[in-house]
Amino acid sequence: MELIHTVDWMKQVARQARAEGAIVGLVPTMGALHEGHLSLVRAARERCSRVTASIFVNPKQFGPKEDFQRYPRALERDRDLLESLRVDHLFAPPPEEMYPRGFSTSVTVEGLSERLEGRSRPGHFTGVTTVVLKLLEIVQPSFAYFGRKDAQQARIVRQMARDLNLDAEIVVCPIVRESDGLALSSRNAYLGESERRAATVLSRSLASARRMIEHGERKTVPLVERIASELAAEPLAAVDYAEIVDAETLEPIERLDWPALAVLAVFIGSTRLIDNMRIEPRAGGVVCEL
Ligand code: AMP
Numbered sequence: 290m291e292l293i294h295t296v297d298w299m300k301q302v303a304r305q306a307r308a309e310g311a312i313v314g315l316v317p318t319m320g321a322l323h324e325g326h327l328s329l330v331r332a333a334r335e336r337c338s339r340v341t342a343s344i345f346v347n348p349k350q351f352g353p354k355e356d357f358q359r360y361p362r363a364l365e366r367d368r369d370l371l372e373s374l375r376v377d378h379l380f381a382p383p384p385e386e387m388y389p390r391g392f393s394t395s396v397t398v399e400g401l402s403e404r405l406e407g408r409s410r411p412g413h414f415t416g417v418t419t420v421v422l423k424l425l426e427i428v429q430p431s432f433a434y435f436g437r438k439d440a441q442q443a444r445i446v447r448q449m450a451r452d453l454n455l456d457a458e459i460v461v462c463p464i465v466r467e468s469d470g471l472a473l474s475s476r477n478a479y480l481g482e483s484e485r486r487a488a489t490v491l492s493r494s495l496a497s498a499r500r501m502i503e504h505g506e507r508k509t510v511p512l513v514e515r516i517a518s519e520l521a522a523e524p525l526a527a528v529d530y531a532e533i534v535d536a537e538t539l540e541p542i543e544r545l546d547w548p549a550l551a552v553l554a555v556f557i558g559s560t561r562l563i564d565n566m567r568i569e570p571r572a573g574g575v576v577c578e579l
Contacts, residue, residue, distance in 0.1 A: 290372045292379050296387070296427055299380045303341075303429045311339040315430035315457070317421060320344035320381075321361035321475035322370050325465040329434040330374045332462050341428050342371050343380040345387060349395075350416030361478050380428065387423060395419045398445045398452070404539045405552055406441050406563070409529050417442055418449050425450075425457050433457045438464045438472050440550050440565045441539060464565075464579065466492065472564050479560040487525035488557045491564040492579060494519035494531075495551055499566060499577040507545045507575070509533040520555060529554035529561065536567065545575055 293299045306313050314337030316329045322344075333340045344367055351357035364381060371379055395415050401407075402414035425433060435443040443461045450459050465473050470492030471485075480488055494516040501512055516531045534541050536548040549568040554561060567578040 290368070290376050290379055292368065292381060294382055294386065296382060299341075299378070299382075299427050302378060303427065306339050307429060312337045312432070313339045313341060313428065313430040315424065315428045315433045316340065316342045316376075317424050317433065317435075318342060318344055319346045319360065319475065320367050321363050321478070322367045323465075323473045323475065325436055325438055325473040327370065327374060328465050329436060329462050330371065330376060332460065333432065333434050334375060337430075337432055339378075340376045341378040341380055341430065342376050343424055343428070345380075345382060345384075345420065345424075347387075347416055347420045348384055349388070349419060350413050352410055352412065355410070356476075356479075361475050380424075387420065396422050396449065396453075398448045401441070401445045401448055401539055404441070405530060405532065405534070406554065409554060414442070414445050418445060421446055422449065422453070422455075425455055430457050432460050434460050434462060436464065437461050437565070437567065438474070439563070440536075440552065440567070444536070444539065466579070470496065470579070472562075474562065476560055476562065480557060484525055484558045484560065487523050488560075488562060490520055490523040490526050490557075491553055491555055491562055495553070495564060495566040495579055498551055499579065502545065502568065502575050502577055509541070509543055509545065509549075512551070516551065516553070520553075525557055527556040529556060531555075533568070545570060 314333030316333050318326050346360050396418045397415045407414050447459045469489050471488050497519050498512045498516050520526050520528050531553045532541055533549055533551045536550050551566045554563045569576045
């Protein structure tokens with residue numbers, strides 16, 4: 290695996306790959322890799338002849354009071370993990386490579402970026418879409434892999450790809466969870482022992498809503514109430530939002546008549562965690578995917 294730090298060199302490698310007719314897959318990450326990230330790499334490895342992973346802790350997607358400085362960084366370990374999965378190129382630019390002096394362009398997907406996470410983290414998705422567009426331009430992949438863990442992000446990146454006629458197909462992969470249900474996240478490293486136990490309340494509350502749906506509930510108000518009451522029962526949890534929204538528009542819905550997402554953002558102590566469940570009406574009933 291080749292480690293690449295500069296945009297120029299990454300672009301040269303990407304041009305060469307295209308000239309050779311390679312099918313390039315890109316897996317963008319912020320590093321501190323875990324099985325969630327690795328599942329994306331495996332999906333890319335399965336379909337693509339060349340896999341590029343990127344590690345870039347993107348300053349533009351962190352608010353001024355957020356955890357940019359303390360975000361976990363583990364390049365050596367990440368590199369070994371990616372190497373073991375036969376990744377071809379690791380693009381790990383320093384911030385000044387991506388945002389040189391005078392950098393002044395940003396990309397915003399309007400509407401979708403203002404809801405849910407966007408309401409709590411103003412400017413976050415502009416940071417995300419700006420960096421993702423840059424990465425897609427630099428690496429020129431045929432496929433780019435994202436996790437449903439960040440469902441709103443995946444939805445927004447898809448919209449950007451559609452609106453800007455990008456060549457890359459955006460592939461969204463399932464959420465990888467710990468055996469007790471907690472969705473893997475680099476931020477789980479911030480949790481103390483009792484917080485780690487408390488953090489299972491996110492997936493437990495979603496699973497509880499799933500049981501109601503399996504018993505025939507189709508109205509969202511009682512489902513959201515159930516989620517909220519489960520979360521409220523956990524003393525270490527403070528809810529930022531808990532909603533059931535249309536999977537396309539991310540607007541709240543009243544009934545489960547089309548694909549939806551139950552989405553949560555919850556502080557466990559000072560750590561902000563997100564989780565979601567996809568809810569999909571099918572011919573034989575409603576299928577929930579945690
Ligand atoms: P991050 O490093 O947090 O920016 O995440 C990089 C990519 O990995 C994003 O597309 C995330 O949605 C995805 N990802 C993070 N955690 C998980 C998980 N538990 N399961 C699946 N994908 C994940």
